[in-house]
């Protein structure tokens with residue numbers, strides 16, 4: 270991840286008075302001693318940058334700044350350097366302590382607002398003092414989100430990260446490829462779309478349409494067939510397709526018909542990367558092997574539809590899993606915005622492809638599961654894992670394979 274250029278990282282600037290714990294907060298978020306901390310006010314003199322992969326936000330650049338409330342020559346130099354960070358931050362974190370908001374914080378907030386940068390107020394040192402209701406109310410009144418934490422004990426740090434996710438500018442989560450980065454312009458991609466009882470009348474489903482569109486945008490050639498058409502499609506091509514994308518429910522049949530040398534994956538796995546976090550969801554899929562008799566599994570779908578007889582979430586996935594685990598499991602279902610407050614009873618969460626949802630919300634769900642140690646994966650990965658073909662289905666994503674199957 271170090272290779273992600275700075276320009277593509279979400280730049281998060283930590284600002285505030287001297288000694289409020291900006292450096293301590295950076296270290297707590299990074300879980301490393303990156304920035305020097307001391308009780309001496311004015312410890313940080315130049316901005317300290319820490320590039321990292323911060324789940325669920327992705328690649329970020331955390332920037333610790335010098336406290337900018339000081340005066341004098343040295344003070345104004347520090348101020349200049351910290352202000353240059355104000356100019357490039359995509360997200361500003363204004364660090365304070367309980368009940369200590371003053372004119373300085375007001376002017377810092379003004380600077381950030383002038384630059385149209387979203388602001389998160391972090392009230393640090395909660396182990397020493399919690400903010401009063403009035404303090405919280407007046408911050409809210411200024412239109413800012415506020416989170417209380419202790420960089421020293423780690424309390425509330427997960428909430429800080431979750432709030433950053435909520436406030437990060439939307440374009441940080443966009444401009445990604447669904448598939449066009451996996452194939453070259455001019456390449457053929459073979460898409461396998463079974464038309465069964467569950468297929469909507471007269472149209473393709475959204476992940477299929479999105480894949481076709483992204484291939485066309487990238488100058489590649491999508492070729493579409495049903496499972497039975499695979500042999501003819503392969504025969505009609507002079508060269509093998511650059512990739513085969515199948516509906517996950519047809520994985521077993523398709524993996525038999527497509528030669529091993531041709532990269533193969535599913536629409537749902539493409540969606541896990543595009544709308545969620547593929548690495549995290551693959552890691553979680555491995556938890557399927559730990560399931561035991563009576564374990565509770567939560568199945569989540571972003572949109573509610575009337576379940577058909579052979580519904581994937583209600584019938585097919587539960588059957589595949591019971592067969593794989595060789596035991597009875599307890600399945601529960603939730604739709605739309607229903608996301609249980611208490612995730613701890615579940616041994617696994619399985620999410621749909623989230624084609625109708627937004628990535629930020631999905632990342633937040635992944636983050637919430639992660640923070641309580643509950644694995645969260647998705648339909649396609651569950652099917653591939655329970656059919657024993659997960660590694661094959663991940664060949665188009667070598668980085669993920671290297672990260673998870675080392």
Ligand SMILES: Nc1nc2c(ncn2[C@@H]2O[C@H](COP(=O)(O)OP(=O)(O)OP(=O)(O)O)[C@@H](O)[C@H]2O)c(=O)[nH]1
Nearest residue numbers: 287288289290291292293307311312313336420421
């Ligand atoms: N009790 C308590 N002390 C904290 C906390 N966070 C930071 N401190 C202490 O506050 C002092 C200042 O912390 P720093 O992280 O260096 O503060 P800073 O804002 O980076 O300070 P400058 O670099 O001088 O602007 C240190 O003694 C820290 O140990 C906290 O959550 N709780």
Ligand code: SF4
Nearest residue numbers: 571572621622624625
């Ligand atoms: S949002 Fe989920 S349940 Fe709805 S169509 Fe997309 S993948 Fe299926």
Ligand SMILES: [Mg+2]
Nearest residue numbers: 291292312313
């Ligand atoms: Mg510091």
